[in-house]
Amino acid sequence: MRIAVDASYSIGTHLTGVGVYSREILHGLAAAHPDVRWLWCYRAHRWRESSSEGLPANAGRRLLWRAPLAYGVDLFHALNQRVDSSRPRHIVSTFHDLFVLTSEYSSPEFRARFARQAREAAARSHRIIAVSAFTARQVEELLGVERERIRVIPHGVHLPTQTPPAGERGRLILFAGAIQKRKNLERLIDAFEQCEPGWRLVLAGSHGYGAASVLDRIARSPRLSDIETPGYVSDARLHDLLSRASVFAFPSLDEGFGIPVLEAMAWGVPVLTSNRSALPEVAGDAALLANPLDIESITQALRALTTDEALRAKLRDRGLRRAQQFRWEKAVRKTWDVYNELLGNGA
Numbered sequence: 001m002r003i004a005v006d007a008s009y010s011i012g013t014h015l016t017g018v019g020v021y022s023r024e025i026l027h028g029l030a031a032a033h034p035d036v037r038w039l040w041c042y043r044a045h046r047w048r049e050s051s052s053e054g055l056p057a058n059a060g061r062r063l064l065w066r067a068p069l070a071y072g073v074d075l076f077h078a079l080n081q082r083v084d085s086s087r088p089r090h091i092v093s094t095f096h097d098l099f100v101l102t103s104e105y106s107s108p109e110f111r112a113r114f115a116r117q118a119r120e121a122a123a124r125s126h127r128i129i130a131v132s133a134f135t136a137r138q139v140e141e142l143l144g145v146e147r148e149r150i151r152v153i154p155h156g157v158h159l160p161t162q163t164p165p166a167g168e169r170g171r172l173i174l175f176a177g178a179i180q181k182r183k184n185l186e187r188l189i190d191a192f193e194q195c196e197p198g199w200r201l202v203l204a205g206s207h208g209y210g211a212a213s214v215l216d217r218i219a220r221s222p223r224l225s226d227i228e229t230p231g232y233v234s235d236a237r238l239h240d241l242l243s244r245a246s247v248f249a250f251p252s253l254d255e256g257f258g259i260p261v262l263e264a265m266a267w268g269v270p271v272l273t274s275n276r277s278a279l280p281e282v283a284g285d286a287a288l289l290a291n292p293l294d295i296e297s298i299t300q301a302l303r304a305l306t307t308d309e310a311l312r313a314k315l316r317d318r319g320l321r322r323a324q325q326f327r328w329e330k331a332v333r334k335t336w337d338v339y340n341e342l343l344g345n346g347a
Contacts, residue, residue: 028332097256156328181210265319286318
């Protein structure tokens with residue numbers, strides 16, 4: 001059996017959530033099914049860079065534009081809602097979010113291209129994997145996909161071998177994610193300025209759409225000396241920050257899932273996040289939810305977490321239990337189940 005997967009988004013050192021998902025699914029499936037011949041396919045602009053990536057013994061490297069058509073594959077999986085051809089016998093695509101269709105969080109050119117690709121992927125795919133029930137509803141409502149074609153498979157998280165004790169944490173509020181308009185960081189800064197002195201805010205992430213406005217707001221903050229923007233951080237640096245943070249603040253305006261929320265919970269950090277999009281679905285009862293459009297709501301939640309040790313302890317315990325429910329191994333297994341639906345019991 002031969003299965004082709006779009007591996008383009010798994011390349012690079014500064015991976016987004018889609019990139020993390022791609023790596024986990026690619027390596028997880030190859031390890032779980034050694035009898036399958038996997039074709040890891042790369043778009044032309046990623047082809048040269050992909051040559052430095054090691055592949056499992058049962059995987060081969062191909063150019064994406066040829067593989068589904070020329071190599072006799074049984075199934076093609078687009079890991080990021082983009083299907084350029086409808087010729088393979090079976091097509092699966094993963095939809096991570098559709099905020100580009102509903103809000104202005106990117107350039108007009110990007111929105112137009114994304115909309116076209118999303119509609120083509122929805123029309124050509126025999127099964128669609130949505131990473132949350134929220135995203136599944138959007139795929140159904142915005143793209144007109146029948147619910148019967150959609151399967152919800154959440155992202156996962158890796159648990160640290162040892163969670164740092166709560167007593168070793170400092171007065172640090174951490175955000176991890178792109179510095180961009182959609183992440184709602186200007187309102188977070190407004191709320192942080194209302195917290196008592198002695199707390200620091202670290203905004204860790206690469207710059208995205210609208211970053212200039214966020215950086216300008218930081219520059220004008222009366223607590224500028226308490227705000228740090230280290231840029232994109234390595235896994236090791238992120239884990240160090242998660243081991244020292246007492247609060248994780250993620251008041252994003254729109255998320256198709258929200259991996260950073262789970263990562264913070266896995267590391268025992270109490271979480272403040274938004275009460276909209278997929279974030280309440282991911283957080284469950286293990287986070288403090290705020291209205292991301294209401295500065296006072298974010299401020300009250302942040303003040304509660306920075307002043308109430310008992311609340312932090314409760315959310316820490318709930319978060320650790322919540323993170324246990326989301327494992328990459330489970331996502332890999334359910335992804336294979338979707339393949340099996342199309343390929344039959346012989347898969």
